[in-house]
Amino acid sequence: MNLHELTITEAGARLRSGETTSAELLESTLDRASRTEAQLHAFLNIDRDGASESAAKADADLAEGIDRGPLHGIPLALKDNMCTRGLETTAGSQILAGYVPPYDATVVTRLKEVGAVLLGKTNLDEFAMGSSTENSAYGPSFNPWDIGRVPGGSSGGSAAAVAGGSAFGALGSDTGGSIRQPASLTGIVGMKPTYGTVSRYGLIAFASSLDQIGPLSKNVEDAATILRAIWGHDPLDSTSYSGEYPDVSADLGRDVRGLKVGVVKELAGEGYEPAVEQAVARMVEQLAGEGAEIVELSLPTFDIAMSAYYLIAPAEASANLARFDGIRYGHRVQGATTEALMANTRAEGFGPEVIRRILLGTYALSAGYYDAFYGQAQKVRAAVQEDLASAYESVDVLVSPTSPTVAFSAGERIDDPLAMYLSDICTIPMNLSGDPAISIPIGVDPQSLPIGFQVMAPALGEQVMFRVAAQVEQLAAFTARPVLEEVVQ
């Protein structure tokens, strides 16, 4: 087995047994990247020097018996909307071309503290707005399972890197499904933690009340490992949770006997590919076979969640992205007046999807429309939360497909925003509620494209969520790997 195919747990074991070094693990990912980037374009920026330095430091530390834990010496990738001190951070946008942050995002600081080796920055839809990574100003990423297809998005670069073997794990951000959907489309694990458990400080905001950073990994255990390293209270983020955190590893091997598993009626039917529905149904049967009690239930607000999401997220984005005006940093297009400079900079610096959402959000917040749009959307959001609260009175977790379809072809939905938005229909409700959810690969469709299974839990319900996810992983016994032809650049 090639080093780059190892899980984090496996790589960590070899590091500690002396079978390999962090430098070798890094070399394996860099080598893999050099043979796959031409096809995948997972990375925007690979930080060879910084990564080599961290790997050398990790090897020196480990040789001296200084062990910073399971991520020490492990090469990981970061979505390029997380600020890295001294390393260009663009959020996939032309408007931030050449922007070098003077500070590290809290998640970056935490990964550095536990000795992770940070490979570089992965591609994304501009400002995380999209479901295919085709909205990047620096060109699209592609799916390792079929390079004619998208890797999902917006964390498509992180997903392609992990699925393609050029990173042992990665961080993504999930505003409407941007971790889970690409994980599903690339056959890996992707997890969105409870809102407020992972600091957003240093994450370039898309929609502040929905954004949450989380892990993309090769398996459930690795996701838990990364999550443990990055989450926890952060005084720099006012929305950060300061209470007790769940123990995500405690029940990783525990069976599902006696658990009540809710199947969401609304996340099925029209628009769902038969192969996806069949794979999900099979998994639900397997869970039942293991002693889980299956409850089919209806969450009627899920049908209107997407409409609410596409008002709330753009509204917040319209304000969050106002700061990109060419005055203090980033791309600048001159103008005769200050207003013209700002307008020119924004017109040239933002891509069409970002402009569409800024316009939508500005409109939704405007006087005379606020109540009908933004105000109404907030009511729907509250209703989704109530719906879920009552569902969790009778079940422990909810399950559904992660995405209604497998990976779609590049270019297929780029000119049809509504079709693109539907990619996130299963994932959006958890962003509105703030609850945790995880996608686990459970099989492939007839074209050998991976299918993801979503497990959702109430806020701070990560312990039971990981318990079920680990069982799903075991039951699925998903061993398929993408066949990706290497091309030496």
Add this chain to the structure above:
Amino acid sequence: MTPAKPDMGSWESVIGIEVHVELATRSKMFCGCAVEFGAEPNTNVCPVCLGLPGALPVTNAQAIEWIMAIGLALNCQVSERSVFHRKNYFYADLPKNYQISQFDIPVCHDGYLDVTVDDVTTRIGIERAHMEEDTGKSTHLGDSGRIHSAEATLLDFNRSGVPLVEIVTRPDIRSAAESRAYAQELRSVVAELEVSDARLEEGSIRFDANISIRHGGETELGTKVEIKNMNSFRSLERAVTYEIQRQIELVEAGGSIVMETRHWDEEAGVTRSMRVKEGSSDYRYFTEPDLVPMVMDESWVASVRAGLPELPAHRRSRYRDQGLDQELAAVLSSAPEALRDVYDTAVDVDADARSAANWLTGEVIGWLRRTETDPIDVPLDGQQLAELIAIVDEGLVSSSAAKEVLEGVLGGEGAAKEVAEARDLVQISDTDALQSAVDEVLTANPDAVDTYHGGEQKVVGFLVGQVMRATQGKADPKLVNKLLRDKLKD
């Protein structure tokens, strides 16, 4: 100079004032940068107050406590729960292109402040006091100093994110003089609370006035005009006076008022149109998702209330009850706290309140200035002042000698009586001791005695002076006067 009162005819002016108070917290509203006036540009900045990508605000609890104190001092209700909103507008010195401010649930609401003009006290309603962050500062290079035609604009973000309290009155103010009185009273409250530098010239307190006119007896409000750029109480009063007159003349000439923002030109003494408002601006307010709601529970409000100092209005009325007239009460009320403490102790030990206030606001302040002594180090306590007042009342020293006694007391020479004795300032109040001096003076000045007997009684003043000189000023002049007159009648 007080501006002339406008000729109002049957018109009535309706004025509301918005005040922005910069709080003097150690750090900014949403980050740890220092709040410091006059620092080198762009030195007190960080990712948060520069609006860098990814940065997040964290609320300064001290600022919340201080806005609660301001609200309570203005008799406001403190909301149990309050939220921040984003106020969206593009401006080069607003780094996020939105200002974190408040919208429908301000920290404080529904209060009042009483102001007195010419002995008439009016209650000015306070609609709200809300918390927000200040913007950066633009300096336009070029001849005009304005953004239009500027060659370049320099941005300084040191002020960006400084906590700002906006206090909005109801349209309860009816004159320029009342506007000024309100502004002054508000400033004295804020200064008393020690929550702001409260310096108009540095912009730590800024006033905007909304002015409209209507005929007396009407209840509908007229079209309002907002006036900005008043940098002193005097310019506020002048600007309001000017604007009221402008509106009256305009309407009487058949014109109509346009809803607009006007800039006060201090030099020219006029207001000039800055921008016309077409309807109200759409700031697209929405709840700031980066901040959680603030909860001001009862015990927090109670502890802030318990920590409030005595407010100027209360103090002035207490002084008046103690016998000071309005002016002296006002002067003492705005005197340094250390001197007011001396006053309180002196009055506690039964010194005459008027005398104590006069000494402190006159001679003592003068001495502090001459010797460049910080009032907090004033070497005088209430007991000492009471003694000084007592020896004057008893006639032990003359009031002019008492000033010298005070010098001695302030100079550390001892208690008033000791100083009077040591400096030989005790009046000769003994009739026998003075009689011989009186006799000598009369003998030495026969012309004056003749003049007196010729009917010119005012010559007694000259004779008193001669006796005072003979006694080196130590004689009690009243007694000398009496002795002289008695003798001259003989």
